[in-house]
Amino acid sequence: MTRGPHARARHTRPQPSAMDKLLWQHRAVARDSLQRLLRSPVATAITVSVIAIALLLPALLFLLQQNLGSGIAELDRSARISVYLETGLSDSEAEEVSNYLQTWDSLLSVELVSSSQALADFSENAGLAGVLASLAENPLPATLLLIPRTSDLADLEALQAELESLPEVAVVELDRTWIARLQAIRNFVSLLGRALLLFVLLGLFAIIGNTIRLAIENRRQEIRVQKLVGATDAYIARPFLYTGFLLGSAGGLVACLLLLVLWLLLGQSSRELAALYNNGFELANLSLVSAIGLVLLGGGTGWLSALISSYRNIAAIDP
Amino acid sequence: MIRFDDVSKHYAGGQAALSQLSFEIARGEMVFVTGHSGAGKSTLLKLILGMEKSSAGQVLVNGSNLNRLPRNKIPYHRRGIGAVFQDHQLLFDRSVADNVALPLQIAGFHPQETRRRVRAALDKVGLLSKEKMFPERLSGGEQQRVGIARAVVNRPQIILADEPTGNLDPELSADVMKVFEQFKSVGVSLLLASHNLSLVKQLNYRTLTLSEGRLIRDGRS
Numbered sequence: 001m002t003r004g005p006h007a008r009a010r011h012t013r014p015q016p017s018a019m020d021k022l023l024w025q026h027r028a029v030a031r032d033s034l035q036r037l038l039r040s041p042v043a044t045a046i047t048v049s050v051i052a053i054a055l056l057l058p059a060l061l062f063l064l065q066q067n068l069g070s071g072i073a074e075l076d077r078s079a080r081i082s083v084y085l086e087t088g089l090s091d092s093e094a095e096e097v098s099n100y101l102q103t104w105d106s107l108l109s110v111e112l113v114s115s116s117q118a119l120a121d122f123s124e125n126a127g128l129a130g131v132l133a134s135l136a137e138n139p140l141p142a143t144l145l146l147i148p149r150t151s152d153l154a155d156l157e158a159l160q161a162e163l164e165s166l167p168e169v170a171v172v173e174l175d176r177t178w179i180a181r182l183q184a185i186r187n188f189v190s191l192l193g194r195a196l197l198l199f200v201l202l203g204l205f206a207i208i209g210n211t212i213r214l215a216i217e218n219r220r221q222e223i224r225v226q227k228l229v230g231a232t233d234a235y236i237a238r239p240f241l242y243t244g245f246l247l248g249s250a251g252g253l254v255a256c257l258l259l260l261v262l263w264l265l266l267g268q269s270s271r272e273l274a275a276l277y278n279n280g281f282e283l284a285n286l287s288l289v290s291a292i293g294l295v296l297l298g299g300g301t302g303w304l305s306a307l308i309s310s311y312r313n314i315a316a317i318d319p
Numbered sequence: 320m321i322r323f324d325d326v327s328k329h330y331a332g333g334q335a336a337l338s339q340l341s342f343e344i345a346r347g348e349m350v351f352v353t354g355h356s357g358a359g360k361s362t363l364l365k366l367i368l369g370m371e372k373s374s375a376g377q378v379l380v381n382g383s384n385l386n387r388l389p390r391n392k393i394p395y396h397r398r399g400i401g402a403v404f405q406d407h408q409l410l411f412d413r414s415v416a417d418n419v420a421l422p423l424q425i426a427g428f429h430p431q432e433t434r435r436r437v438r439a440a441l442d443k444v445g446l447l448s449k450e451k452m453f454p455e456r457l458s459g460g461e462q463q464r465v466g467i468a469r470a471v472v473n474r475p476q477i478i479l480a481d482e483p484t485g486n487l488d489p490e491l492s493a494d495v496m497k498v499f500e501q502f503k504s505v506g507v508s509l510l511l512a513s514h515n516l517s518l519v520k521q522l523n524y525r526t527l528t529l530s531e532g533r534l535i536r537d538g539r540s
């Protein structure tokens with residue numbers, strides 16, 4: 001019952017499609033929301049900074065976790081797997097096993113310590129040459145020192161099982177305490193990041209929701225009039241949803257910029273630190289995908305908190 | 320088009336603002352509502368617009384029962400009604416033209432079409448030259464006419480007007496009445512609340528007279 005038959009008779013222009021209507025309205029509304037935000041630059045800047053700093057904390061933990069991951073990978077190259085072969089093997093048989101393991105992609109390097117070499121080392125170091133010389137046979141096994149490519153504990157354990165299944169292999173010793181410790185730290189940081197993210201999102205809901213509530217309060221009379229001339233709650237909410245989205249994504253963008261600044265500041269000293277440890281470690285920055293993710297996370301959170309806040313507060317205004 | 324069946328309205332904690340009202344307004348009919356201050360004229364219009372709900376009885380508008388209309392359908396109900404409010408209800412942070420454009424923007428008209436209709440509506444009430452001004456700068460009568468332009472701009476099927484000529488001199492009042500009569504002539508139903516008994520008498524339309532919320536007379540003045 002928007003228009004009567006008389007209106008149609010006077011007005012012969014074809015009606016715009018619902019899609020076109022939505023498009024005009026959204027364009028106008030988005031522009032209006034942006035203008036309103038820019039009209040009070042100080043308040044907007046404060047809100048955006050608060051959102052940015054809130055988002056910065058979990059993003060930093062996320063980066064720390066990633067850097068710990070690549071740090072572990074670097075450190076692991078000094079962590080080895082020791083493989084003790086069966087004692088009965090001859091030096092050439094041990095050589096064969098070593099050559100076979102060289103072909104494995106999962107291993108970075110394979111170093112063979114033959115049983116005769118082990119015997120020589122042992123007698124030199126321990127001063128037990130006499131005792132050993134009296135034995136008819138060499139009691140020491142050949143040993144393979146392996147450097148694995150992976151740093152993941154589960155992958156290492158799978159590798160260990162695979163090595164143990166070889167018939168020539170007696171015992172596989174994995175130096176896992178160091179790895180397990182680092183992995184535990186990494187898991188802890190990751191968990192902390194996720195917990196923090198949850199709290200930050202709740203905080204953002206409160207901050208943005210309250211900003212929207214105040215904006216609605218300021219435009220109470222306008223909303224009353226809009227309702228009187230037939231605006232739906234969804235129509236009235238639209239500019240506030242844009243406001244929430246714009247605030248949130250601006251916060252995400254500023255958080256990305258802050259991360260970039262931090263990275264530039266820390267990058268040099270981290271390289272120096274890595275050089276001291278003779279380590280190729282390079283401080284990782286946020287990837288482009290993660291940066292876009294952070295902006296969208298901010299925007300999405302802003303939109304959702306505006307949605308919740310505006311529906312509650314707009315419905316409460318009854319003309 | 321509008322039908323009241325035994326309608327009563329009590330405000331929370333107050334006495335009856337309307338009691339047991341029954342009447343019907345046809346398509347293309349123009350009707351006045353008169354009565355002393357506090358007789359219930361504004362309340363009557365608010366019931367039709369869905370701003371208030373009746374305490375008893377049925378209000379039917381264009382075949383739909385407002386008591387049973389879900390909350391989310393009320394906006395669409397209001398889009399078919401052009402309302403002039405006793406306190407104008409203009410927005411002071413935007414120009415006259417933007418105030419009048421509001422119902423069209425909400426209905427999703429193209430900006431160009433909106434502009435064309437807004438100018439036509441402002442022309443009808445003699446305010447075309449002031450379209451860029453802000454309502455604050457306008458006289459009471461001019462503000463009232465902005466409200467009238469906004470009420471008719473979407474070519475509604477029903478026009479409700481609460482004291483539409485309250486601040487207007489006789490000449491302007493007559494002009495505004497002519498605008499309303501044009502709408503009546505194309506089938507719009509109009510319900511006009513007015514204190515101005517001489518104007519009501521002179522125009523000689525059907526008149527509902529309220530007294531303390533009761534309908535005491537229904538007929539030509």
Ligand SMILES: Nc1ncnc2c1ncn2[C@@H]1O[C@H](COP(=O)(O)OP(=O)(O)OP(=O)(O)O)[C@@H](O)[C@H]1O
Binds near residue numbers: 336354359
């Ligand atoms: N929101 C409200 N809450 C409580 N009582 C109200 C409310 N609105 C109106 N009333 C009461 O209802 C009665 C009718 O009011 P209404 O506004 O309909 O009168 P009216 O005929 O429009 O008067 P006027 O000519 O002065 O505008 C009055 O007694 C008024 O005090």
Ligand SMILES: [Mg+2]
Binds near residue numbers: 360361362
């Ligand atoms: Mg009144």
